[in-house]
Amino acid sequence: MKTALLRQILAIVAEICEINGNEICSHVKKANVVDARCIFVYYCSKYGFPSADIAEFIGRKRICSIRDLISNHRYFSKSSAAFRYLSAEVGKKLAGIVPEE
Numbered sequence: 391m392k393t394a395l396l397r398q399i400l401a402i403v404a405e406i407c408e409i410n411g412n413e414i415c416s417h418v419k420k421a422n423v424v425d426a427r428c429i430f431v432y433y434c435s436k437y438g439f440p441s442a443d444i445a446e447f448i449g450r451k452r453i454c455s456i457r458d459l460i461s462n463h464r465y466f467s468k469s470s471a472a473f474r475y476l477s478a479e480v481g482k483k484l485a486g487i488v489p490e491e
Contacts, residue, residue, distance in 0.1 A: 398487065403433070404426070409422060409423055415448040429477050429480055433481070435456075
């Protein structure tokens with residue numbers, strides 16, 4: 391169940407950000423991929439997934455990198471209108487699909 395929900399969130403982020411889900415889970419550091427990864431991690435956390443589960447799903451060994459992405463979401467939201475838009479669109483699409491905890 392957990393993995394299916396993570397995959398569903400990943401698919402929505404990938405669709406809205408127009409990035410392959412495998413790239414989001416990779417170590418690619420291109421700005422658009424990092425933005426999508428940040429949005430993915432933020433919404434996973436918002437919907438109740440622990441950092442350890444998110445890290446495992448995207449192939450990270452360090453939980454602190456997940457925490458960094460969660461805190462970066464706030465910074466990116468303040469500094470980039472494009473990021474804010476993408477994140478809001480993901481939130482709208484998830485609101486109809488994923489129940490908030």
